[in-house]
Amino acid sequence: MTPDLLRYGEGALLVELGGLAEVIALYDALTGDPPRGVTDIVPAARTVLVRFEPPASHDTVASAVRCACAVRQGGVLPADAPEVTIPVVYDGADLAAVAAHTGLTESEVVAAHTAASWTVAFCGFAPGFGYLVGGDPRLTVPRRAESRVRVPAGSVALADEFSGVYPRESPGGWQLIGRTETVVWDTHADPPALLRPGVRVRFTEATGDERGDAGMSEGARRG
Amino acid sequence: MAELEVLDTGPLTTVQDLGRPGRAHLGVGRSGAADRGALRLANRLLANPEGAAALEVTLGGLRVRAHGRLVIALTGAPCPATVTDASGRNRIIGHQSVERLPDGATLWLGVPGQGLRTYVAVRGGLDVPEVLGSRSTDTLAGLGPERPSPGSLLPVGPPPRTHPLVDLAPLPWSAPGRLGELVLEVLPGPRAGWFHPGALRALCAEPYAVTADSDRVGIRLSGPRLERARDGELSSEGMVPGALQVPPSGRPTLFLADHPVTGGYPVIAVVRDRDVDRAAQARPGQRVRFRPSPAMRAASAVRLGPP
Numbered sequence: 117m118t119p120d121l122l123r124y125g126e127g128a129l130l131v132e133l134g135g136l137a138e139v140i141a142l143y144d145a146l147t148g149d150p151p152r153g154v155t156d157i158v159p160a161a162r163t164v165l166v167r168f169e170p171p172a173s174h175d176t177v178a179s180a181v182r183c184a185c186a187v188r189q190g191g192v193l194p195a196d197a198p199e200v201t202i203p204v205v206y207d208g209a210d211l212a213a214v215a216a217h218t219g220l221t222e223s224e225v226v227a228a229h230t231a232a233s234w235t236v237a238f239c240g241f242a243p244g245f246g247y248l249v250g251g252d253p254r255l256t257v258p259r260r261a262e263s264r265v266r267v268p269a270g271s272v273a274l275a276d277e278f279s280g281v282y283p284r285e286s287p288g289g290w291q292l293i294g295r296t297e298t299v300v301w302d303t304h305a306d307p308p309a310l311l312r313p314g315v316r317v318r319f320t321e322a323t324g325d326e327r328g329d330a331g332m333s334e335g336a337r338r339g
Numbered sequence: 340m341a342e343l344e345v346l347d348t349g350p351l352t353t354v355q356d357l358g359r360p361g362r363a364h365l366g367v368g369r370s371g372a373a374d375r376g377a378l379r380l381a382n383r384l385l386a387n388p389e390g391a392a393a394l395e396v397t398l399g400g401l402r403v404r405a406h407g408r409l410v411i412a413l414t415g416a417p418c419p420a421t422v423t424d425a426s427g428r429n430r431i432i433g434h435q436s437v438e439r440l441p442d443g444a445t446l447w448l449g450v451p452g453q454g455l456r457t458y459v460a461v462r463g464g465l466d467v468p469e470v471l472g473s474r475s476t477d478t479l480a481g482l483g484p485e486r487p488s489p490g491s492l493l494p495v496g497p498p499p500r501t502h503p504l505v506d507l508a509p510l511p512w513s514a515p516g517r518l519g520e521l522v523l524e525v526l527p528g529p530r531a532g533w534f535h536p537g538a539l540r541a542l543c544a545e546p547y548a549v550t551a552d553s554d555r556v557g558i559r560l561s562g563p564r565l566e567r568a569r570d571g572e573l574s575s576e577g578m579v580p581g582a583l584q585v586p587p588s589g590r591p592t593l594f595l596a597d598h599p600v601t602g603g604y605p606v607i608a609v610v611r612d613r614d615v616d617r618a619a620q621a622r623p624g625q626r627v628r629f630r631p632s633p634a635m636r637a638a639s640a641v642r643l644g645p646p
Contacts (some may be wrong), residue, residue: 121643122529128579129643130529143364156363158577160601165577167363180641239366240575240601243480246366261450284481303470303482309365 119185121178124165129163129177136237136249142184143238144311151180159238159313161247178328197235200298202281203322204229204272208292210260216233225293228252228319232316234279239309243302244283246311251279253308263289270295272319277300277321281311296322341407341495343461347444349400352487353403353555354465355596357390357457359473363545363577363600370477372399373555373596373619374456377415382510384412384437386501391464393475394487396457399450403459409495410462410503411442416454416620421447435508453512454620462503478555479597502533515615520546522622523614524632526582527641530573530605535566539631542583542591542608546626553623555597557584560627564589565607575601581610581618583629593627595619 119142120132133139143159146166152156153172158165168177206226208214215222229251236246251274259275264287267273269283273290274291283301300310311317345352358371372395372643395550399418417434424430425443426507428633432438432446440446442460442542446483451457467474476483487493487638500535501583531539547562553608565585577600578584593610594602611632621627 123526123643124529124606125526125579125581125639126612128577130576147364156369156577158363158600161574163574163576165579167360167577167579174643221477238601239364240599241366243367243482244365252619303484307365308367308471313364 118333119181121181123174127169127221128165128167129174129181131181133162133164135162138261140235140237140314142181145184146181151177151182153177154180155178161238162242168206194259199318200315201318201320202272203320204294204296204297205322206272206294207258208294210273210291211293213290214255214257218255220254225255228255229279230238230319230321231272232263232319234319235306236311236313236315236317237278239311242283242286244311245280246300246301246309246313248279248311248317249277251277253277256292259289260291263287267292267293269295270300283309301304341405341409341463342405342410342467343465343493343495344404345402345491346489346495347402347406347487349396349398351397352401352478353395353478354392354467354487354493355395355475355514356392356473356486358475359477362471362614366480367471367479367482367551368480368598368600369482369580370475370480371473372458372475372598374458374616376616377456377458378435380435380458380508380510381414382464383410383412384435384503384505385410385460385462385505386499386624387460387462387471387488388499391460391463391496393458393460394493396448396459397455399448399457401448401457402445402457404445405440405442406492407441410498411438411440411446412436412460412510413438413448413457414460415456415458416451417458418451420447421449423447433507435510437480437503437506438490440468454623455622456620461495463498468492479599483487494514509515518627520626520632522628523618524631525583525608525629525632526608526611526612528608529641530539531569531603531607533573533640534585534607535568538565538567540639541565543629543631546628547591549621549623549625551628553621555595557595557598557646558593558618558621558627560591560593562590563569565591567605573603573605575603578602578606579609581612581615582606583608583610592619607627626638
């Protein structure tokens with residue numbers, strides 16, 4: 117991949133890439149061997165932002181990025197990427213709307229959501245809010261026409277090609293399909309976010325009783 | 340342990356240090372003091388580590404009482420400041436100077452004549468519990484220690500081993516007064532190419548006004564519309580402090596300390612680091628003029644060429 121490198125003020129470089137697979141590959145390569153002086157590496161849908169401080173400069177960071185891109189040609193995740201399982205009760209307020217939009221039945225929506233192997237591409241919107249990709253293309257739905265003032269913590273949702281879990285109660289415009297008891301954000305944990313870039317995610321359908329809170333104690337958080 | 344008791348906070352007082360870098364990939368922004376230079380100066384005056392936590396006071400109105408003998412320094416927006424000791428005697432204290440706040444004495448800050456944010460640092464630093472490695476309050480993400488309110492007791496850390504070397508920092512106020520124009524140098528942003536060729540010139544041609552819709556997240560500006568050359572949605576991408584993001588209204592928002600980690604509108608230009616501190620002192624109604632930085636005038640390309 118040949119990235120476009122854009123200056124972003126005095127202390128940052130924006131790397132524009134072809135898509136999520138390249139973003140994940142570059143993010144993985146850069147975090148594995150962070151160039152000197154780099155303070156933050158921020159993946160997004162088509163870009164990676166690299167913030168730095170002296171002695172790093174636009175030129176040193178640019179050459180480190182070019183090297184990383186040359187090394188990691190593919191967009192393949194490392195085999196040891198941590199994986200978490202998130203049990204979900206699929207009773208979200210928008211489940212019927214999602215079914216209507218996709219032409220699936222509600223149980224087909226659930227089947228598609230649980231069958232996919234999701235990966236956290238990047239975080240944004242709120243601390244610990246991971247954008248999950250790799251789902252069933254049939255689950256691509258628009259955001260709600262009006263966003264909600266309050267979406268409860270643990271809401272499992274869809275928007276565009278992404279799925280996500282609301283880490284805390286917040287406003288939100290995604291389509292809610294279910295809820296989980298799994299804690300995805302805990303400021304006392306290290307790392308505080310369960311759904312970090314590169315983490316693989318599987319959703320399972322939980323019955324009322326086994327909506328376990330296994331997530332925080334699993335290996336993924338330590339990984 | 341020495342403590343600072345909050346009696347009154349004014350419009351907004353938060354605890355700030357230099358923030359939490361290195362967590363943007365988790366959706367956690369850096370936050371920290373809006374005027375980082377002012378916080379650093381206050382800490383240097385007190386021989387604290389530069390990133391010790393202090394109070395960021397917006398438009399004065401703070402009243403605090405010392406429990407234990409404290410040494411303090413005020414930096415940022417200059418404001419009237421009075422210390423009333425336990426026996427009721429008043430003393431006016433200086434700006435950017437090392438001052439004593441005896442046990443039982445109260446400190447009161449009036450509204451600054453110019454500027455927006457005054458920093459009250461204490462020798463030893465405010466020792467409130469850290470959240471994710473920082474004592475800063477991120478107002479956008481809702482992260483950080485509890486916001487000080489009347490009755491809050493803020494623990495003060497042990498004084499550092501080193502002692503203040505000077506009792507005054509004779510530095511001029513670098514942001515202009517209430518009526519003056521604040522001049523901020525900009526570099527072309529990563530999405531300057533999304534705008535009409537004349538947009539960067541338009542940004543620097545006429546002054547903008549700081550609207551009341553401004554806070555630690557950013558300064559919403561009113562002034563000339565910046566026209567886009569291309570339509571379409573920009574995928575959300577990383578943001579930095581000083582970024583001038585242009586929403587569909589065409590009027591830029593200047594991002595400050597609590598800016599969102601990612602944003603979906605194009606960034607036309609970026610204010611230079613040292614001028615972001617000065618921007619954080621701009622008051623609603625103040626006029627801001629953007630000036631191309633020398634690097635920008637030399638027409639240095641946004642896109643880095645091949646190696």
